[in-house]
Amino acid sequence: MDSQKRVAVSSTIQAIEWVIEDHKKNPGQRSIINYSATGSISEARNAAIREAVNAGILFVTAAGNSNVDACNYGPAQLGQEEGVISVAATGTNNYIADFSNFGSCVSVFAPGVDIFTSSFDSSSSYQTISGTSMSSPFVSGLASYFWSINPEYTISQIKDLIINSNNGQVQGINTDTPNKIAYNQQ
Numbered sequence: 001m002d003s004q005k006r007v008a009v010s011s012t013i014q015a016i017e018w019v020i021e022d023h024k025k026n027p028g029q030r031s032i033i034n035y036s037a038t039g040s041i042s043e044a045r046n047a048a049i050r051e052a053v054n055a056g057i058l059f060v061t062a063a064g065n066s067n068v069d070a071c072n073y074g075p076a077q078l079g080q081e082e083g084v085i086s087v088a089a090t091g092t093n094n095y096i097a098d099f100s101n102f103g104s105c106v107s108v109f110a111p112g113v114d115i116f117t118s119s120f121d122s123s124s125s126y127q128t129i130s131g132t133s134m135s136s137p138f139v140s141g142l143a144s145y146f147w148s149i150n151p152e153y154t155i156s157q158i159k160d161l162i163i164n165s166n167n168g169q170v171q172g173i174n175t176d177t178p179n180k181i182a183y184n185q186q
Contacts, residue, residue, distance in 0.1 A: 009042045016048040020055050030147045031057040034140040036133035038064035038101075041074035049075055053083030058155045060140045062132035063088040064101035071105040079105040083155045085143075085162060087136040087182070089113065094181060095171040100132055102177040108163045109170050110138040110182045139182045161185075 016033065023031045033052060038061070049059050063070040063079070063086045070076040070086055079086025086105055089097035089112025096102060097113050112135035119125040143158050153161070166183035173179060 007037070009039075009045050012037075012045055013048045016045075016052050019057060020052050023052075023055055023057055028151075030144075030151060032140050032143055033057055033059045034136055035059065035061040035075060036136050038062055038070075038073040038076050038132075041072075041077055045075060046078060049078060049084065050081075053081070053155065056155060058083055058085070058140075058143055058158055060085045060087060060136050060143065062086075062136045063106050065089075065099045065131045065133075066101055067099055068101055069103035069105070070101035071103050073101065076101060077105045079107040083159065085136075085139055085159055087112075087132055087139045088177070089130070089132045089135040090170060090181060091130075093171065094169050096173050096177075097130065097132075099130065100135075102173060104176045104178070106177055107159070108139060108178065108180045108182045110135040142182055142184060145184065 061075050063076045064073045076086040078084040085107040088106045088109045089100040090109045091097040091113035112132055113130045114128050115134035116128050119127045146158055146161050162182050163180050165185045166181040168179050169181045170179045
């Protein structure tokens with residue numbers, strides 16, 4: 001990671017490949033990659049993500065924080081592919097967060113405004129952060145919970161459970177953005 005908190009695509013690909021290898025060593029293991037970042041579209045990163053999904057790993061990614069179409073950013077643009085969930089942010093009263101990316105590549109929304117979390121800059125402090133990087137861990141946690149209930153769920157079933165758990169509740173979105181909020185219906 002550089003001083004501006006950016007990570008090279010090659011490092012991301014190496015990390016994904018490591019998860020794939022670890023997953024293969026543990027048959028029956030359920031694995032989720034939470035990717036709380038966005039950037040330019042990279043075919044090499046997309047290939048690694050698809051390889052992870054083909055290995056049975058769920059890939060959850062932030063949709064981005066530029067208030068633009070998520071289809072213009074990687075890996076958020078993969079949100080409608082099997083095994084990939086692109087997560088946008090809601091704020092108060094289920095309104096789309098004013099910074100959140102949107103559009104047809106979004107899979108689902110989750111809370112992303114004023115999230116209390118550990119600090120990036122210190123191992124012993126906390127802070128309040130807003131962003132889709134806070135939304136995607138909610139969805140990863142929900143996927144883990146669903147797998148704890150039924151380890152036989154496939155990644156497609158997990159994605160369906162999450163994106164179809166609470167339809168029609170997001171306020172202030174345009175018509176091509178899926179109106180779905182991740183919700184624990186169990």
